[in-house]
Amino acid sequence: MSDEAHQVLHAGHVAIVGRPNVGKSTLLNRLLGQKLSITADKPQTTRHRILGVLDMPQGQIALLDTPGIHRLPGKRALNQSLNRAALGALAEADLVWFVVMADRWEDEDAYILDALRREARPVMLVVNKIDRLSDRARLLPFLQKMQALYAFVEMFPVSALKGDNADRLAETSLRYLPVVEAKPFAEDQLTDRSLRFVSAEFIREQVMRSLGDEVPYAAAVTIDRFEEGDKLTRIAATIWVERDGQKAIVIGRGGERLKAIGSQARKSLETLLDTRVFLELWVKVRAGWQDDPRLLQQLEMDEARWPKT
Numbered sequence: 001m002s003d004e005a006h007q008v009l010h011a012g013h014v015a016i017v018g019r020p021n022v023g024k025s026t027l028l029n030r031l032l033g034q035k036l037s038i039t040a041d042k043p044q045t046t047r048h049r050i051l052g053v054l055d056m057p058q059g060q061i062a063l064l065d066t067p068g069i070h071r072l073p074g075k076r077a078l079n080q081s082l083n084r085a086a087l088g089a090l091a092e093a094d095l096v097w098f099v100v101m102a103d104r105w106e107d108e109d110a111y112i113l114d115a116l117r118r119e120a121r122p123v124m125l126v127v128n129k130i131d132r133l134s135d136r137a138r139l140l141p142f143l144q145k146m147q148a149l150y151a152f153v154e155m156f157p158v159s160a161l162k163g164d165n166a167d168r169l170a171e172t173s174l175r176y177l178p179v180v181e182a183k184p185f186a187e188d189q190l191t192d193r194s195l196r197f198v199s200a201e202f203i204r205e206q207v208m209r210s211l212g213d214e215v216p217y218a219a220a221v222t223i224d225r226f227e228e229g230d231k232l233t234r235i236a237a238t239i240w241v242e243r244d245g246q247k248a249i250v251i252g253r254g255g256e257r258l259k260a261i262g263s264q265a266r267k268s269l270e271t272l273l274d275t276r277v278f279l280e281l282w283v284k285v286r287a288g289w290q291d292d293p294r295l296l297q298q299l300e301m302d303e304a305r306w307p308k309t
């Protein structure tokens with residue numbers, strides 16, 4: 001038998017948790033070497049639990065990207081479902097990456113740490129955005145302060161944006177996952193989500209990026225048609241907003257903004273799907289979807305309604 005056959009493999013789930021905007025999705029994309037989770041310079045970009053498969057010679061990590069946890073969910077059904085998705089991912093995890101910003105510790109971080117204490121899973125502290133520290137000497141006292149708060153199994157300063165230390169984070173994490181006989185996912189499998197689902201997320205990302213603060217959380221995307229060919233994928237999608245005024249904003253003067261959203265989304269979809277993409281976008285109004293859990297589910301959980309691609 002070759003040495004390789006004797007190699008011990010590890011595999012399991014790692015939940016990436018942290019307050020909004022600390023860089024969880026950026027970290028996931030960096031490690032996967034491909035864009036999977038959407039990012040924008042606004043909190044609460046991630047609305048769904050996304051599973052990304054990180055394949056390494058010594059095993060596989062199923063990474064669960066979670067929506068940023070909010071301290072005060074309030075009444076909005078959307079916020080409550082965000083918190084549920086994040087806390088649900090914890091229950092599935094063999095290991096948790098608790099992402100915080102370098103030299104920043106806020107009430108919301110403390111709230112999440114309390115939730116982690118209750119789950120009693122091994123937690124690694126991931127100290128992100130170290131590239132933004134003007135003075136690296138501040139890192140050590142910050143780590144010491146963190147160590148006093150909780151018995152983290154490891155503490156990793158990283159820059160998700162630049163990639164510093166990210167690979168070592170993944171390699172070290174493998175050791176905390178169960179030993180397996182075989183890798184649970186195919187080596188080239190990137191996610192357990194359908195391409196249709198990821199495509200809807202990519203379109204929503206462009207809506208959020210192009211819209212300042214005017215509409216951000218009031219937009220959802222459903223895929224109406226998804227036809228894959230060898231060279232061309234035809235996609236028709238609807239952007240749902242809550243009010244007529246928001247519809248006008250998304251469309252823009254003379255349709256300019258919608259055109260820009262479509263063209264940016266098409267570019268990232270072409271990379272994802274590795275085909276040319278013909279994208280048709282519609283904007284429709286559906287009042288109150290953010291406050292209505294049933295409507296939310298209908299709009300968001302579109303995978304249940306269509307066959308997997």
Ligand SMILES: Nc1nc2c(ncn2[C@@H]2O[C@H](COP(=O)(O)OP(=O)(O)OP(=O)(O)O)[C@@H](O)[C@H]2O)c(=O)[nH]1
Binds near residue numbers: 026038044131159
């Ligand atoms: N300078 C710097 N910026 C980063 C780093 N990681 C993420 N960012 C930026 O921080 C912002 C938020 O990143 P996201 O990855 O969307 O954050 P998130 O934690 O997934 O946010 P939610 O989806 O709201 O939970 C983006 O503008 C990123 O480019 C980093 O290592 N360094």
